[in-house]
Amino acid sequence: MCLLYTHLHYILILRIIFIMNKALLSLLLLAFTFTINAKTFKEDMDLSKLWFKPYLVKNNDVACDSLLEDVQTKFLSNVSFYKAYKFSGRNNIDTNKLLDWRYLGDSQLKELQAYNKTFYLTYKQNAGCGGACETNQSLASTEAFPEKQNYSYLRELAENTHPAASYNYSIFENNDKTPYLFIVGSYFEYKGKILLYKLNADAKWESACEISVVPKGSESNSSKEYNKAKLSISALNQSIQGLTRGAGRCGSMNTEYRWRNRTTSALNQTMFRPWAMNNSAEGSVNSYGDYKRIIDSLKRWSLTGLSEHAALKAYSTQLTLTVIDLSKFYQKSFGWSESKAKWMAEFALTSAVSKGFGFYMYEPSFSKGEYELRNNILDDDSKSINSLKFDASKIDSQLTSWASPEGKESILNIAIRDPEKLKLLLDKSIDPNSVNQFGKTPLMYAAQYNQLESAKLLIEHGANTIAATTKPADTCYYTLKTTKMTALHYAVRYASSEFIRLLLDNGAEPFMTAENGHNHPTTLETALDWFYRYTLETSSEINPNIDTDELQKVEQWLKVPSDKQLLMEAKKSIIDAEKLYQQGRIKKSYELLLKALAIEPDNERTLSNMALVSLKLNRLGESLAASEKLIEKSINKKNQANGWFNQGLACEQYTLSGKRGYLNYNGQYYCNKPFIYSYLQAWLTYKTEARKNKLVSVFKDKKTNVCKVITPEGNAYQFHFLTINREDIIYFFHSNNIALTAANIFNEVNFFDVNKGQNRFPINYTPKYTASYDLGEYVVDEMMSPYGNGYPIYLGKLSCRLKEDNQN
Numbered sequence: 001m002c003l004l005y006t007h008l009h010y011i012l013i014l015r016i017i018f019i020m021n022k023a024l025l026s027l028l029l030l031a032f033t034f035t036i037n038a039k040t041f042k043e044d045m046d047l048s049k050l051w052f053k054p055y056l057v058k059n060n061d062v063a064c065d066s067l068l069e070d071v072q073t074k075f076l077s078n079v080s081f082y083k084a085y086k087f088s089g090r091n092n093i094d095t096n097k098l099l100d101w102r103y104l105g106d107s108q109l110k111e112l113q114a115y116n117k118t119f120y121l122t123y124k125q126n127a128g129c130g131g132a133c134e135t136n137q138s139l140a141s142t143e144a145f146p147e148k149q150n151y152s153y154l155r156e157l158a159e160n161t162h163p164a165a166s167y168n169y170s171i172f173e174n175n176d177k178t179p180y181l182f183i184v185g186s187y188f189e190y191k192g193k194i195l196l197y198k199l200n201a202d203a204k205w206e207s208a209c210e211i212s213v214v215p216k217g218s219e220s221n222s223s224k225e226y227n228k229a230k231l232s233i234s235a236l237n238q239s240i241q242g243l244t245r246g247a248g249r250c251g252s253m254n255t256e257y258r259w260r261n262r263t264t265s266a267l268n269q270t271m272f273r274p275w276a277m278n279n280s281a282e283g284s285v286n287s288y289g290d291y292k293r294i295i296d297s298l299k300r301w302s303l304t305g306l307s308e309h310a311a312l313k314a315y316s317t318q319l320t321l322t323v324i325d326l327s328k329f330y331q332k333s334f335g336w337s338e339s340k341a342k343w344m345a346e347f348a349l350t351s352a353v354s355k356g357f358g359f360y361m362y363e364p365s366f367s368k369g370e371y372e373l374r375n376n377i378l379d380d381d382s383k384s385i386n387s388l389k390f391d392a393s394k395i396d397s398q399l400t401s402w403a404s405p406e407g408k409e410s411i412l413n414i415a416i417r418d419p420e421k422l423k424l425l426l427d428k429s430i431d432p433n434s435v436n437q438f439g440k441t442p443l444m445y446a447a448q449y450n451q452l453e454s455a456k457l458l459i460e461h462g463a464n465t466i467a468a469t470t471k472p473a474d475t476c477y478y479t480l481k482t483t484k485m486t487a488l489h490y491a492v493r494y495a496s497s498e499f500i501r502l503l504l505d506n507g508a509e510p511f512m513t514a515e516n517g518h519n520h521p522t523t524l525e526t527a528l529d530w531f532y533r534y535t536l537e538t539s540s541e542i543n544p545n546i547d548t549d550e551l552q553k554v555e556q557w558l559k560v561p562s563d564k565q566l567l568m569e570a571k572k573s574i575i576d577a578e579k580l581y582q583q584g585r586i587k588k589s590y591e592l593l594l595k596a597l598a599i600e601p602d603n604e605r606t607l608s609n610m611a612l613v614s615l616k617l618n619r620l621g622e623s624l625a626a627s628e629k630l631i632e633k634s635i636n637k638k639n640q641a642n643g644w645f646n647q648g649l650a651c652e653q654y655t656l657s658g659k660r661g662y663l664n665y666n667g668q669y670y671c672n673k674p675f676i677y678s679y680l681q682a683w684l685t686y687k688t689e690a691r692k693n694k695l696v697s698v699f700k701d702k703k704t705n706v707c708k709v710i711t712p713e714g715n716a717y718q719f720h721f722l723t724i725n726r727e728d729i730i731y732f733f734h735s736n737n738i739a740l741t742a743a744n745i746f747n748e749v750n751f752f753d754v755n756k757g758q759n760r761f762p763i764n765y766t767p768k769y770t771a772s773y774d775l776g777e778y779v780v781d782e783m784m785s786p787y788g789n790g791y792p793i794y795l796g797k798l799s800c801r802l803k804e805d806n807q808n
């Protein structure tokens with residue numbers, strides 16, 4: 001999937017998984033050894049008994065037989081045809097060679113001489129994959145092209161030229177000075193084709209030769225070994241897709257699709273040209289093509305989840321079987337010995353697999369002892385985790401340190417099927433309510449895997465039974481369309497009636513609704529709705545863990561109370577939550593507020609409480625979501641001001657923690673404005689002494705982007721540089737008794753770039769004055785930055801000096 005090149009989120013779309021078993025590990029070591037000695041070993045391979053050779057599809061020119069002979073010779077080499085013919089990329093610096101012809105140029109060639117006249121050349125570039133798979137077509141004319149060439153003009157010319165088969169092409173002339181255009185097909189139906197076109201006197205590129213370098217299905221080997229190997233390779237490809245899975249909205253480059261096709265094509269090549277599979281990128285910043293580095297990354301990645309572990313195990317098992325089947329085919333069709341055939345099969349398959357994976361900037365760092373601990377749990381190691389040395393306080397530290405979303409899976413999630421080890425982890429105070437990138441908790445995993453004893457342990461240690469999933473920040477890696485699922489939703493779909501009863505007896509609420517984005521418009525669905533979906537005989541997926549004679553009983557459990565009863569429940573929950581908060585029982589207060597918001601999502605009292613309670617629990621996303629809703633929907637100025645103030649508190653905590661970028665929660669971005677702005681809006685909306693004092697203290701604090709000047713009289717001028725609504729703002733904070741104002745401040749103070757020491761503002765600059773805020777002893781003057789939008793690079797990088805000081 002998408003990990004290669006320079007696009008970080010392509011890293012994130014891989015779904016690769018699973019810890020390596022001993023059999024696979026030994027196989028990988030063999031594969032690595034082969035990679036090192038591939039060139040030497042290839043020289044020992046007997047290629048005299050090939051079952052397939054490239055063949056002519058079109059033979060319209062005297063050059064075709066010579067070209068076929070050249071292609072068949074290169075077919076025996078261990079490099080791709082693209083490299084064999086010196087297509088080295090978009091910045092081609094190699095001399096292209098074809099037969100004994102003279103190379104003229106590529107798409108940048110502007111004209112050539114032939115048939116005693118001048119031909120003018122240009123090209124039409126066809127868009128594809130957002131920059132990853134464009135194709136070029138050469139256009140020729142006996143007349144000079146106009147300076148302005150619009151798309152319609154080029155498209156009309158392209159109708160009479162060669163097909164869009166590749167990005168690169170080369171132009172040669174033979175000994176008779178006749179121009180030819182040469183293409184190694186890369187896309188569409190031209191992949192696996194060598195194409196040659198001749199320029200005629202009418203400036204048209206006519207098809208001269210077409211050579212296929214891959215066998216057709218009808219021309220394939222008909223032996224039983226071939227058929228068995230083909231089926232085995234197909235099964236291996238399925239297991240690879242179990243690792244990569246798919247992708248969401250990842251942009252127009254469509255890397256997942258392209259890489260999946262690349263892997264399929266490479267696996268097919270193992271049947272007829274396995275010696276030319278090597279594509280190592282060892283030493284690069286990426287692991288693309290380097291199987292050993294890919295496996296090392298997969299081993300680390302596999303430690304994050306149960307499904308990941310299962311997928312890699314399935315792949316490793318199938319890889320072993322496919323090596324055996326392919327080896328037997330090689331012995332039959334190439335006449336190789338058993339040892340050489342097995343060795344080549346290992347090399348070819350692992351090389352093919354490597355073409356669909358790459359890890360860029362993926363360096364998960366487990367805490368000391370955690371790697372061994374996760375291995376112990378996932379491998380069902382009989383060795384007690386008590387005998388392992390690890391710091392429980394640092395377990396799951398990657399939940400906050402890994403950039404990639406797949407790192408956000410708690411160690412409790414992988415221990416769900418082993419209650420004994422789960423209990424040991426919980427007893428060491430590992431958080432039972434840790435969430436992954438879309439809010440899924442260990443209790444939800446327990447429901448998904450129908451692990452009743454594990455669920456009891458999690459609840460005993462404080463697991464929240466009404467927590468709900470959220471929208472993930474990364475919609476490329478995750479393809480989820482249903483959100484707000486609770487453990488009860490998971491249980492109804494996957495678990496037993498005992499599990500469902502356990503949740504209901506411990507606070508789970510049937511009225512909480514999931515949002516099903518598969519429907520248009522999105523539908524709200526209770527656990528009862530899911531119960532019907534996954535228990536009816538006509539359902540495409542049925543929960544096998546609920547017996548038929550239990551259906552009526554479970555249905556009654558999941559009945560939703562009346563609206564009147566729900567409103568009464570919401571009111572009681574709010575009152576109880578406030579009492580619990582006063583008693584310091586913050587977590588219980590939070591759970592009751594979750595329940596109340598599920599019933600009345602726009603209740604201002606509940607939202608205001610949730611903003612504060614979530615903040616106390618360091619759940620900044622939930623706090624900001626509640627605050628934002630108050631700001632947008634409340635008609636009560638006091639509640640609005642509370643929303644602004646709590647937003648300021650949350651964003652201040654987030655910003656000063658050193659986090660980069662905006663905070664993403666449930667598909668929304670927060671803290672995209674400086675927290676000073678939030679505090680200012682809180683004070684302007686509903687002025688109180690406490691809010692004014694907070695605002696003054698924030699302006700005095702040097703933790704924000706500020707430069708400061710102190711005059712000989714002892715007056716302090718502070719300048720805060722902020723970007724708000726895509727505009728650069730300067731807040732000038734000073735005492736109320738000084739005469740210097742925003743109107744003439746830039747005539748008194750110079751602002752110097754800390755690194756370059758140069759004045760960053762125009763001489764005698766007068767800023768655009770926008771507002772002034774009287775804070776009693778202090779005043780804040782607001783003005784526009786002279787650089788306007790787009791220069792946040794200077795924020796926090798300026799020093800301030802009085803101009804008279806600069807002259808001394």
